[in-house]
Amino acid sequence: MAGSTGGAGDRRVVISGMGAVSAAGIGAEKLWAAARDGVSQIRELKTERPYDGRIKIAAQVPDFDPAAYVESNFLPFCDPFTQFSIAAADEAMAQAGYDRDDIAGPRTGVIIGSGIGGMTTIDDGLYFYYKEGIRPDPLSVPRLIPSAAPTTLGMRYSCTGPTFAVGSACSSASQALGIGMQMIRFGLIDKAVVGGAEACVINGTIRAWEALRVLTPDLCRPFSKGRNGMSLGEGAAVFILETLEDAEVRGHTPLCELVGYGTTSDAKDPVRPDVLGSSSAMALALKDAGLEPEDIDYINAHGTATHANDITEADAIGRVFGEYGARVPVSSTKPVHGHALGAGGGLELAITICAMRDQIAPPTINFLEADPKCPIDAIPNVARRIPIRAAMSNSFAFGGINAVLIVRALKGNGADGV
């Protein structure tokens, strides 16, 4: 165990490895390539049972073979959301340079966010029970609980530290990263396996989202004129956090530093976003990072392409970033990987980290024309090569929970650190 555990809150936290499962396939690099090149992974909807709704598109993980990633003793306990988290976590562990048992023990926490948890298990269970009169699978309960993802990861890596799920809808993954970072900073733990996982592109859920009227029947086009909603996505993104000191001692070069986290609650409306809540989360993240608005070179927006979110988010950016708010490059990559809900903030942070590494801001695709109500530079349709030293990733959730993360390049890694 290296570093202080005295609780001064001054330990620097780095991201040593990351992994992602998304509609772009298995691997963070596939996700990044799709986002950078603006290749949408939203395809014709595939469901096990016939779907009678009207929305026939989604960003689903293609051709996922659980047995290729999950051991046979764990598999019966794993809903797809846990399976995704395992594939992403193993990738993150490998990139962090850790073998299975290297992070074992009470000083490692496991925090994975999910909007719902085992939705496939719930949907299947209810369908077979009510419709077919068949008893639910005996392993339904351990499979569907939202904590199945973090506990299963903990079992596989023998982590016995603080382990829990974050259930904050679309801010789940970002909050999991933020709380993990805080716990390491204050010496409660030394390492954390953090991220988000979601697998709810399934009949019952899509139908419920449809009823809310926030899904586009055609193309997701954030911040653009003519936008009419989002497309559902799924997947998982997992990150290995540790202190900069620990990474240096073992000679590992981290991906970046996780420097800022801000989280607030609107405390106003179940579905309508509020500019005070989102702007205050961004301001808190900047303050936490010790950065000025001008230090942020790229923002990965929440950018759902609903009429209300995008106006509110652009307004919030303007309030926090001032005059620079109209110039700071902002993109939403949701038209590429869909809105992966509880995993969304994780997938988007993985993209943000790659953007900083490669110094390329990914585009907002399907962009038709600027909406005067969204006065930001949305990087329309084509990626942009720019210096990125620090970047922000926004997540705003139904219920009004806002979570904002800021990452910064380390010296000699991508752009020189700030």
Add this chain to the structure above:
Amino acid sequence: MTENPQEKAKLVDEIIDVIAAEGMVDKSKITPDATIESLDLKSVDIVMILTALEEKFNVYIPMDGSLQEAKDVKSLIEALADHIEKEREKQ
């Protein structure tokens, strides 16, 4: 939009019925110049209205700018009728 004024009038009337029922508003108050605010229609009421229209007309109406920005009954109904017409043409 439909070329047939009678059909259009019927559609508008049917939409008004749905707004009255789902928004729980007195039908007589739903006049073209009435504002959404004056009818006390909240975003959740609009969702309920859209859901009812979906079932009645077998269409999907996403919440785009034309609906979000409608300030009065006339523009709301026009936006709804426009969506329904477009969807019908596709069928």
